[in-house]
Amino acid sequence: MLKYLFFDLDETLYPATSGLMPAVGERMRLYLEQRYNLDPERAHELQKRYWHEYGTTLRGLMMEREVDPQDYLDFVHDVDVAQFIEPDERLHQILAALPYEKVIVTNADAPHARRVLTRLGIADQFTRIFDIVFMEFECKPARGAYERVLNALGVRGEESILVEDSARNLATARELSIRTILLLPPNGDPSVQPARRFLDPAAHSANIECPADANLCIEEIYQVATAVRQLAAHTISASQESS
Ligand SMILES: [Mg+2]
Incomplete structure (x- = not known):
């Protein structure tokens, strides 16, 4: 049943064409750059690898680095959804x-x-x-x-x-x-x-x-x-x- x-x-x-997730993805990259002092290419690489290996960037950060999950989630989702959907x-x-x-x-x-x-x-x-x-x-x-x-x-x-x-x-x-x-x-x-x-x-x-x-x-x-x-x-x- x-x-x-x-x-x-x-x-x-x-x-998927709304552009909302690419905007969140940008925030993820920015977070990696700002919080871990990475250049944009390195941040992008890390983001991709975490997504493949752990399912999300956050999970990768939790496994491999120090991260405050709530700080991360607040930061990456700080986009105006009304602009996209x-x-x-x-x-x-x-x-x-x-x-x-x-x-x-x-x-x-x-x-x-x-x-x-x-x-x-x-x-x-x-x-x-x-x-x-x-x-x-x-x-x-x-x-x-x-x-x-x-x-x-x-x-x-x-x-x-x-x-x-x-x-x-x-x-x-x-x-x-x-x-x-x-x-x-x-x-x-x-x-x-x-x-x-x-x-x-x-x-x-x-x-x-x-x-x-x-x-x-x-x-x-x-x-x-x-x-x-x-x-x-x-x-x-x-x-x-x-x-
Ligand atoms: Mg989905």
Whole structure:
């Protein structure tokens, strides 16, 4: 039985082309430059390496250097979200029509998440925000991040679906039986492997490429309701077949 929808926040609930995350990324670089006296190239290098090795820049800083996490989070999210994203009434309607409890699971912090949700006009659709502080900085894609969320809600992985724009965050969710919907990047992600698994290939446009860790791929967030209904229907038929 499907109960929960887990939504990633950044570049899932608003377009990746908004420029918001690049602005946050700039703040991360600036933080590295200012707090650790690094030149811009070195800061950029470090940021990239931390993201690859640890999932977030913050996690890298915590593992390899001294950092005050709250100081970092306040600094990097000090951007005016209203400059980048607009209220999205269409998304609000789509979310409101989905009869499942919706929560945010984000590697950002809750104040940033609230600002984004409020600006989009969809804050009322989410009952909880599980942020990087809740995860005790063990961020996605760490399996522990999802385990904490499942435990806090008292649900099994089978009872939830994750909606994410980052393909690398899917595998550990799948290990916990969380089904996954991947929002593909606008112009194709070179790291995404060729299509292997569709529940309903006919539902996708012909040239869509969906990685194996995704149960379904969508090309814009507005398709999420269709994808959720397909996955929910699939569970019902699968359990009927086995009984
Ligand atoms: Mg994201």
